[in-house]
Amino acid sequence: MLCVVISTSRIHSWVSTALSHKVQELDLSLPAESVYMFPNTLFSAESLSTLKLKTYSKLEVPSLIHFPNLKTLHLAVEFPDDRSAQQIFSGCPVLQELHLINCNWKRTKRVTIYIPTLRQFSIIEDACPDDYPFTDRFNTLLYCEILIYAENLQYIDCTSFLTVEVSLCNLSSIVKAEIWFDDMYEMQDICIPRALRIFDAICSVKSLILWDETVEFLSGEDNLEARLPIFHNLTHLEVRRPSFYNDASIVLTHFLHKCPKVESLHIPETFYMARKGWVLDIAPQYLRCFLKTAIDLMFWWGGGRLKVTIFCSKDLAVDLEKQKEINHQLQVIRKGKANVGVEFRERKRRFHNFG
Incomplete structure (x- = not known):
């Protein structure tokens, strides 16, 4: 497993070398100042079972994405557009865990995540404006919708300022949910309906954890x-x-x-x-x-x-x-x-x- 912080000039060769050795778990934490051009082989690596990608910069992806054996995916990135985001999630046919951590959705409008094999899903938005690279996104709510179709989902962690609309569809297998909401925008006419729609979607849950916020x-x-x-x-x-x-x-x-x-x-x-x-x-x-x-x-x-x-x-x-x-x-x-x-x-x- 590779878990390092590396310079922009070395990123392509490091990742290529790791993939050539059939690495199964890849954890990349990169500075947010630059846009990284990852090798195309990263997005079709057969050996990968776990990918953790933390850049907070725009994620440029090839036209073809296919992770045949990827079971766990962590993303902390800026999605450049709807198409790119859609390609990433559509290319994970056997994914079981998906964690979206302080992702930037300001360039997207509507993204559908359809993964029948998904068992665990978390969308985390807990960074404060002072320590998040894209502070401009905290100035306004985003009118972006993320639709999650995961009929076998058992666990969801939703930690959010409700910046985007998260639509959970057909969660008939849900067992446990953990919910943290906060309205830093003071726009309850938008944020409370977004929160209540999430509760509607998880109403079949067996165990529910609510944080004080x-x-x-x-x-x-x-x-x-x-x-x-x-x-x-x-x-x-x-x-x-x-x-x-x-x-x-x-x-x-x-x-x-x-x-x-x-x-x-x-x-x-x-x-x-x-x-x-x-x-x-x-x-x-x-x-x-x-x-x-x-x-x-x-x-x-x-x-x-x-x-x-x-x-x-x-x-x-x-x-x-x-x-x-x-x-x-x-x-x-x-x-x-x-x-x-x-x-x-x-x-x-x-x-x-x-x-």
């Missing part, structure tokens, strides 16, 4: 619950790296209302802070999955012990025996830690104001 981003949609799809197969929901802001619990609850089969809910301790303290604001039918996963709930340290407020139905609010049972289960979960003070309140309003 995603939760905060979605809080900008006033009609979120109505616009979210029903996740019929979802059994595991996780929120990572949660932050302190008022609408997080509301967004989570909207998700839970659309997850009828959820069994495992993983939320770290510092998740939601209402104006009057820490609150566990969750519909009663989902309380069981909190308890089942034995996680730290949304606790607030105050007055020498942990406190949690559970907003619930009228029946639970007056059912002292059920409250006692839940209280006991919470103490068991917190065994070895501070005791929990539990308060039950009847839910009289629907997640708009906790004042």
Whole structure:
């Protein structure tokens, strides 16, 4: 495997030499200042099973591309036009993993990726303007659409500022999804619909990971619950790296209302802070999955012990025996830690104001 940073003048000969030795894994990390002319043999190498190409410069490709044995492809490049991008993806008939990392799509309008063998797909857009070579792309959204047809896709990682429209088609085999969205453009009228269309496409997923930025981003949609799809197969929901802001619990609850089969809910301790303290604001039918996963709930340290407020139905609010049972289960979960003070309140309003 070749994994080096090399000068522009040597790139052609280095790659040719590596390919002549039937290299199976090729990892190229190149300076972004120049456009590189790779040997044509790179794009028809029979020996390659893994190709990682990081240039952030315009990728010039030949008219014929065919990777007969390529299973893993990582690209961090600028696509010169629709045709070139289309050629690359069409030339990978047995590809199983595709990772597009901070690619520049400013010269493209519509790219279709049709790879039935694809199992894992990630589109990563997480570079800050100050450290990304093409800072001009952060000045505006791109009206470019990337269509993904991958009927056997099992895992997707979408980390994006939603600069481009990602259209996921026919993901009937999807098992796990990891979603990180952030609206650095402050153009929610465009970015939120793009995000919701992605959720529509992955609604058959079984395991869903949401990063805290995603939760905060979605809080900008006033009609979120109505616009979210029903996740019929979802059994595991996780929120990572949660932050302190008022609408997080509301967004989570909207998700839970659309997850009828959820069994495992993983939320770290510092998740939601209402104006009057820490609150566990969750519909009663989902309380069981909190308890089942034995996680730290949304606790607030105050007055020498942990406190949690559970907003619930009228029946639970007056059912002292059920409250006692839940209280006991919470103490068991917190065994070895501070005791929990539990308060039950009847839910009289629907997640708009906790004042």
